[in-house]
Amino acid sequence: MEAIIKVSHLTKTFRELTAVNDLSFTVQKGDVYGFLGQNGAGKSTSIRMLLTLIQPTSGSIEVFGYNLQHHRKEILRNTGAVIERPDLYKYLSAYETLQLFAAMSSVKLTRQQYMDQLELVGLAQRANSKVRTFSQGMKQRLGIAVALVHNPELIVLDEPTNGLDPQGIADMRNLILMLREKMKKTVLVSSHLLSEVEQIANRMLIIDKGKKLVEGTVSELFHPDDTVVLIETTNQPACEELLRNSNYATQLIGIDAAGIELKLRKEEVPVLTKMLIENNISILGIHACHSLEDYFLKITTANQHVEPFKN
Numbered sequence: 001m002e003a004i005i006k007v008s009h010l011t012k013t014f015r016e017l018t019a020v021n022d023l024s025f026t027v028q029k030g031d032v033y034g035f036l037g038q039n040g041a042g043k044s045t046s047i048r049m050l051l052t053l054i055q056p057t058s059g060s061i062e063v064f065g066y067n068l069q070h071h072r073k074e075i076l077r078n079t080g081a082v083i084e085r086p087d088l089y090k091y092l093s094a095y096e097t098l099q100l101f102a103a104m105s106s107v108k109l110t111r112q113q114y115m116d117q118l119e120l121v122g123l124a125q126r127a128n129s130k131v132r133t134f135s136q137g138m139k140q141r142l143g144i145a146v147a148l149v150h151n152p153e154l155i156v157l158d159e160p161t162n163g164l165d166p167q168g169i170a171d172m173r174n175l176i177l178m179l180r181e182k183m184k185k186t187v188l189v190s191s192h193l194l195s196e197v198e199q200i201a202n203r204m205l206i207i208d209k210g211k212k213l214v215e216g217t218v219s220e221l222f223h224p225d226d227t228v229v230l231i232e233t234t235n236q237p238a239c240e241e242l243l244r245n246s247n248y249a250t251q252l253i254g255i256d257a258a259g260i261e262l263k264l265r266k267e268e269v270p271v272l273t274k275m276l277i278e279n280n281i282s283i284l285g286i287h288a289c290h291s292l293e294d295y296f297l298k299i300t301t302a303n304q305h306v307e308p309f310k311n
């Protein structure tokens with residue numbers, strides 16, 4: 001396995017705030033690496049360090065085996081990035097935009113190659129339309145075409161689905177999957193949505209308050225044994241007694257006003273439901289989610305909500 005990005009003990013402080021705290025991770029060649037965390041977790045700060053837009057306070061970053069501090073040019077030559085909303089000139093067409101950015105990277109492409117790039121991001125039909133007529137999703141995709149214009153090996157995307165509608169999100173997902181499957185690129189993609197990252201990444205890292213929480217392959221992290229089921233019933237004591245006297249007794253993980261929580265394999269959910277019904281437990285709801293999803297929801301909603309408005 002070839003490491004494309006190797007981040008070791010990376011820390012960034014802004015006065016008294018530690019935005020990135022002793023972060024270490026490795027992105028392997030061919031990975032779509034999901035970089036996940038709530039707003040303010042430190043994703044953009046890490047990405048900005050990776051792209052040499054800001055200096056780390058401490059720690060080191062290696063890309064393509066080079067130390068970032070000493071080989072900035074070599075690394076950036078082989079890296080494409082879209083951070084936040086791409087900066088595009090609204091009075092240029094999609095085609096002219098690519099031409100301009102190619103010239104800025106001293107890249108010469110043929111007309112067919114420009115069109116191929118636009119085709120790749122689903123914009124060939126709109127090659128001559130001005131950027132100002134584009135939806136946010138189209139601008140994001142054009143931003144990716146710009147990032148690809150010098151054919152980099154590594155693509156870094158900071159929250160590429162932010163502000164997109166469901167169709168725009170699906171288009172972006174397909175594009176990222178194509179970058180990996182067809183073009184064999186290595187992609188680092190940040191997001192605050194677990195459900196999004198889960199669909200495109202093969203590895204992911206979850207950070208909170210600048211610190212690593214979990215890292216691993218998506219199949220490791222989404223192991224089917226880790227399903228959490230919440231049972232809501234009109235007769236909780238009877239349901240609890242039934243479960244305590246059944247094979248599920250050791251799988252009970254929580255009982256409170258919200259309901260009864262069990263951890264089990266996904267395939268067991270229908271069997272459990274059948275057992276409850278056969279024992280005359282009237283079910284108001286059975287909600288199954290993956291424990292990582294549950295866990296991520298907890299960390300992402302902690303201290304983030306606004307109290308409901310009361311008149």
Ligand SMILES: Nc1ncnc2c1ncn2[C@@H]1O[C@H](COP(=O)(O)OP(=O)(O)OP(=O)(O)O)[C@@H](O)[C@H]1O
Pocket residue numbers: 014017018019037038039040041042043044045046159192
């Ligand atoms: N230039 C800066 N000066 C001071 N604090 C900063 C600066 N840039 C980022 N921060 C702080 O660092 C923390 C991490 O911010 P960062 O933008 O990296 O988070 P994020 O995970 O990308 O979140 P978001 O999705 O909201 O952009 C936040 O508390 C932010 O306010």
